[in-house]
Amino acid sequence: xxxxxxxxxxxxxxxxxxxxxxxxxxxxxxxxxxxxxxxxxxxxxxxxxxxxxxxxxxxxxxxxxxxxxxxxxxxxxxxxxxxxxxxxxxxxxxxxxxxxxxxxxxxxxxxxxxxxxxxxxxxxxxxxxxxxxxxxxxxxxxxxxxxxxxxxxxxxxxxxxxxxxxxxxxxxxxxxxxxxxxxxxxxxxxxxxxxxxxxxxxxxxxxxxxxxxxxxxxxxxxxxxxxxxxxxxxxxxxxxxxxxxxxxxxxxxxxxxxxxxxxxxxxxxxxxxxxxxxxxxxxxxxxxxxxxxxxxxxxxxxxxxxxxxxxxxxxxxxxxxxxxxx
Amino acid sequence: xxxxxxxxxxxxxxxxxxxxxxxxxxxxxxxxxxxxxxxxxxxxxxxxxxxxxxxxxxxxxxxxxxxxxxxxxxxxxxxxxxxxxxxxxxxxxxxxxxxxxxxxxxxxxxxxxxxxxxxxxxxxxxxxxxxxxxxxxxxxxxxxxxxxxxxxxxxxxxxxxxxxxxxx
Numbered sequence: 325x326x327x328x329x330x331x332x333x334x335x336x337x338x339x340x341x342x343x344x345x346x347x348x349x350x351x352x353x354x355x356x357x358x359x360x361x362x363x364x365x366x367x368x369x370x371x372x373x374x375x376x377x378x379x380x381x382x383x384x385x386x387x388x389x390x391x392x393x394x395x396x397x398x399x400x401x402x403x404x405x406x407x408x409x410x411x412x413x414x415x416x417x418x419x420x421x422x423x424x425x426x427x428x429x430x431x432x433x434x435x436x437x438x439x440x441x442x443x444x445x446x447x448x449x450x451x452x453x454x455x456x457x458x459x460x461x462x463x464x465x466x467x468x469x470x471x472x473x474x475x476x477x478x479x480x481x482x483x484x485x486x487x488x489x490x491x492x493x494x495x496x497x498x499x500x501x502x503x504x505x506x507x508x509x510x511x512x513x514x515x516x517x518x519x520x521x522x523x524x525x526x527x528x529x530x531x532x533x534x535x536x537x538x539x540x541x542x543x544x545x546x547x548x549x550x551x552x553x554x555x556x557x558x559x560x561x562x563x564x565x566x567x568x569x570x571x572x573x574x575x576x577x578x579x580x581x582x583x584x585x586x587x588x589x590x591x592x593x594x595x596x597x598x599x600x601x602x603x604x605x606x607x608x609x610x611x612x613x614x615x616x617x618x619x620x621x622x623x624x625x626x627x628x629x630x631x632x633x634x635x636x637x638x639x640x641x642x643x644x645x646x647x648x649x650x
Numbered sequence: 651x652x653x654x655x656x657x658x659x660x661x662x663x664x665x666x667x668x669x670x671x672x673x674x675x676x677x678x679x680x681x682x683x684x685x686x687x688x689x690x691x692x693x694x695x696x697x698x699x700x701x702x703x704x705x706x707x708x709x710x711x712x713x714x715x716x717x718x719x720x721x722x723x724x725x726x727x728x729x730x731x732x733x734x735x736x737x738x739x740x741x742x743x744x745x746x747x748x749x750x751x752x753x754x755x756x757x758x759x760x761x762x763x764x765x766x767x768x769x770x771x772x773x774x775x776x777x778x779x780x781x782x783x784x785x786x787x788x789x790x791x792x793x794x795x796x797x798x799x800x801x802x803x804x805x806x807x808x809x810x811x812x813x814x815x816x817x818x
Contacts, residue, residue: 362691410680413680414679532680613818615816615817615818616811616815628816632817634681635813639795639796641817
């Protein structure tokens with residue numbers, strides 16, 4: 325993980341310009357902000373951003389990804405630099421590992437089981453014990469990834485219901501909906517999940533792996549990168565569910581932070597900023613890692629997860645998805 | 651920093667072999683996290699800002715910092731203390747040049763931060779040493795599995811540490 329560089333979150337409409345060999349960000353109201361190019365790992369754009377070719381070539385030279393989110397917080401795409409980290413050998417191994425049905429399904433099963441355990445951990449409740457037990461019983465019988473996703477879906481439905489009991493009425497999900505999310509709670513979850521996906525994509529870009537060759541999700545899932553979707557899965561409860569509960573308990577979010585319409589909702593400009601702020605703080609919070617013998621941030625945990633797949637591909641060690649140990 | 655293609659043994663290969671064979675194995679397999687490492691960035695910055703009138707010599711598999719008259723091979727290091735790795739790297743460059751038919755005089759390692767230099771002799775013994783090291787590097791790369799991890803204390807500052815020690 326980069327020692328100095330960090331993620332910049334562009335929560336307001338702005339124009340990115342190149343100034344000599346560095347970056348200047350112009351916002352409508354304030355004086356421009358200058359960022360040293362070596363200080364940027366990636367940019368997350370929450371709002372309209374203007375770029376031109378000179379900026380793009382500079383970002384490309386420094387391997388900086390720009391993630392773009394649309395108005396509803398869906399992942400809209402990203403500008404990614406050329407793959408300077410790619411290695412034919414690692415990629416070939418990745419293809420071998422994922423095309424072996426047994427290996428792929430084992431990893432996929434682990435991902436589903438771990439995600440469910442993480443959801444229970446994030447919600448911190450006994451109400452999910454029964455669905456979790458049913459999930460662990462069903463998993464060995466699932467023969468392909470569709471069946472696995474179905475089992476996961478069943479569990480998730482009960483988990484959303486449990487989550488609803490912890491939220492104030494206006495923030496309740498009442499069934500998970502996406503594209504577009506139907507109410508405030510759904511809008512929040514979609515937004516956070518998108519960002520976790522983008523973080524995973526950035527982490528994968530720092531490894532020789534290809535982010536589209538994965539285990540669990542369909543290969544052409546909304547044209548998104550399968551491996552990034554897979555690996556982001558265990559991390560989503562850590563951020564989405566937990567932050568939603570916390571925001572409700574601490575009353576950080578208000579109804580005015582969402583733009584609600586009939587059957588669709590999205591975060592308002594102020595709400596987007598608040599969520600970005602919460603996420604940044606959360607990604608920067610640290611836990612002690614026993615074998616690295618130092619504190620690692622949640623952001624680095626995502627990076628370590630990507631490295632596990634590199635290890636699986638190069639050395640053939642088994643892949644154990646992330647579980648919170650604290 | 652030296653840069654090389656996959657068809658030969660370059661300076662980085664030698665340096666990694668002497669530090670940790672596992673690191674060399676991973677490097678040769680295409681996992682190269684060092685571009686995000688701040689000490690590597692520091693070394694590159696130092697290389698770019700010292701001895702700027704000299705020009706790199708690109709051999710394909712290795713990039714030699716510079717060579718002066720009488721075929722003296724020079725190498726800049728951002729370290730403050732001489733190490734056997736540095737000398738071995740210079741010896742390897744001498745070997746590569748000698749194979750091209752250059753009559754090598756000796757090598758010099760520069761430590762601009764402490765303004766010191768170290769001489770590296772080039773004779774039959776040094777050549778045998780360089781060839782031995784090159785063969786060792788080839789053996790490590792050809793292995794199926796990487797060497798085991800070094801003891802924890804020797805991984806300090808290594809850019810592969812997250813990879814090697816990141817599993818719980």
